[in-house]
Amino acid sequence: MPSPSVALQPRFPFTLPWLKLCALLAAALVAAPLVSVGLNVFAAGTADTWSHLAATVLPDYVLTTLLLCAGVGTGVAALGVGAAWLVTRHDFPGRAQFEWALVLPLAMPAYVMAYTYTDLLQFVGPVQTALREAFGWRRADYWFPDVRSTGGAVLMFSLVLYPYVYMLARTAFLERAGGLVEVARSMGLTPWQGFVRVSLPLARPAIAGGMALALMETLADYGTVSYFAVQTFTTGIYRAWFSLGDRAAAAQLALALLAFVVAVLVLERLSRGRSRFHETTLRRTGTPRQPLHGARAVLAWLACALPLGLGFLLPAGLLLRMALREGDAQFGTRFATLAGNSVLLSGSTALLAVALALLIAYAARSHRGPAMRWSHRIVGLGYALPGSVIAVGVLIPVTRLDHLIASALRGAFGIEAGLLLTGTIAALVYACLVRYLTAAVQTIDAGLSKITPHMDDAARSLGHGPAATLRRVHLPLLRGSVLTAALLVFIDVMKELPATLVMRPFNFDTLATQAFTLASDERLAEASTAALAIVAVGLLPMMILCRQIARGQSVSAH
Structure with missing residues (x-):
């Protein structure tokens, strides 16, 4: 011994x-x-290169990147927090299925989403073609938003990346807001007031963390912004290296992009301030969900179905249709x-x-x-x-x-x-x-x-x-x-x-580069095969994640 x-x-x-x-x-x-x-x-010899960049393309890169970050941050916060609050604090038809299915858009790369929506919404696509046939319009008779724009890129990123905020906010609502929501109700606060004044402040670190992850993915993306002709640092780095052969310009733009990434991380840290969000009790009380009926139940169902449908079901269906037909x-x-x-x-x-x-x-x-x-x-x-x-x-x-x-x-x-x-x-x-x-x-x-x-x-x-x-x-x-x-x-x-x-x-070439090359050549139907294969492979970890979410919910229910 x-x-x-x-x-x-x-x-x-x-x-x-x-x-x-x-x-x-x-x-x-x-x-x-x-x-x-x-x-x-x-x-x-890099000073002249930086002066040239600052006088020509740098202002556009900075402005576009700021617009993208502001738009995507707002979009993922609204979709993620709203969906998390609905499935954790309310009961309506389909809630249990939405709880795990809302993470599925993570399996859809943003550049694949961009290809499918371009095919759907372009002038010769099915949506505009149906509108012209239904109303007898010609090209000059109507206005239709251009999906290949900065606004379109914001929409693509928001639909794909909101699950980062959704997963973290859902966990925060389940773990931290249970007993305090009951206290808020006992003090006469309405459910909406309790959400704004109690649950949302407690979940702020989780929401900020999810937004930071989404913004880093946005800053790192090349396929979507390149396909939509949106001028960002990532497209500038690629153009400087391959089109211009300027290594110094590529390195300087890379460092500027890295400064944006560091700024996102610093802002996420500063958003917490000196606040602390600790549990003061080991007791876990499952707060009864508020049942929704009638029009409220329909609105809640639509609010959850919209990001899931637009972020995964519709583009996956379009890819499958294109792959099978052509x-x-x-x-x-x-x-x-x-x-x-x-x-x-x-x-x-x-x-x-x-x-x-x-x-x-x-x-x-x-x-x-x-x-x-x-x-x-x-x-x-x-x-x-x-x-x-x-x-x-x-x-x-x-x-x-x-x-x-x-x-x-x-x-x-x-x-x-x-x-x-x-x-x-x-x-x-x-x-x-x-x-x-x-x-x-x-x-x-x-x-x-x-x-x-x-x-x-x-x-x-x-x-x-x-x-x-x-x-x-x-x-x-x-x-x-x-x-x-x-x-x-x-x-x-x-x-x-x-x-x-x-x-x-x-x-x-890989599946990702093949899909990008074909889509860049406007061969969207041919790109659908490789894009669908990427999505199918991405579904495997999403299924594992969905099982963990469902298992965690069943444990918390007890």
Whole structure:
């Protein structure tokens, strides 16, 4: 039997240093693209480039980005908070189904939504064609809003991204507003007054967090704004790099876009102020939902059906219809190649992300200190970096490294090696890994937090070191978290467009790039096949999420 002093010893007195080194190396890899962009901005001869940008395109980029953020922030807040309040505090026909189905629009990439609504609402589309036939109108007889505009982009982003606010607000309403709503009613407040004065202030941090996620996705998007010809920083970065061949301009625009991302994160933090939103009791009281009847029930049903229908059911139905009627003429061998490329890219990134996430999360469990704390924060920064910024940050040093290698081989052996790393799948996987590693780390962190430290002590008392403990104790318990992390990264990379467009190897197209290319050539029906495949793959994590929501609701009901 071990002596009592054993319990006072560190959990792993001889922890292998490679755990800590791996975590620090992963943080360095995530930080490298950002450092690369920053260093290139201050390189010699970039002042004139910045002056030219400031005098020409920069004002339009700033104004359009501000309009997009304001519109999308308002849209996702209105749709998400309204739907969350209806399904948590009211009872009406279809409420139980809406509660989980309202997250389905997350499976629909915004650029896919843009393609389907363009086909639906354009001049030769079914809506305007039906109006002209019904009323005998000609082109000059009526006005119809142009979906390919800044307002149209705001609508697309709002319909796709409102579930971020919906999920967080719903949780806040369920967990924090239960007993206080009853207190508000006892004080004579109407349900609306209780919502405005009690529930909404308590849910403010959750709503702000959901809005921040939606705005970061908006800033990172390229497919939607490019297809709608909306001038944003992301389209400017792509144009500067490929059309103009100006690396300095691309880096400066990338840094300006990153400043917008940082501003969103800072505003989300400042919105909380010094307020604290803690539970003061462990008691969980399920507040009875207010039953709705008649016209109120119909309005509540419509309020939930509208974002679900417009954000998922209608575009999915349109994609399926186009794919079945026309679809991609090269559906056979070409489609298999595209799907194989997508799976290769997504699978490779997911495997590497899970392996690194296990090492990082386990190193944080075994080591304490500022180094591990900062490495965790830097790894988490990757998701906040738009794919276009990461692509520029990866391409600049990789291209320089390629030139150095080529020069060395030419001088030593007379070999013309060309570019060995630039334009390869390895560079693309690295960019995607930087972008989505944080999703895997957070998922595995959550799984490790549920494993009691006493299991580590028991493993150590049996003579197991950190590596053996991870392999024989933690990995079997983390099987579900590991699979979830791999799935999340796989789906995110499958939908990734900006980094893939910029960094993909020659003749290496994915489902996302194929859909974008065909849609850009106005071949919307052919693009529907690849777009529908992306949506179908995205449905899998949404189904898992819906099951968790339904399970959580059944638990809270008891």
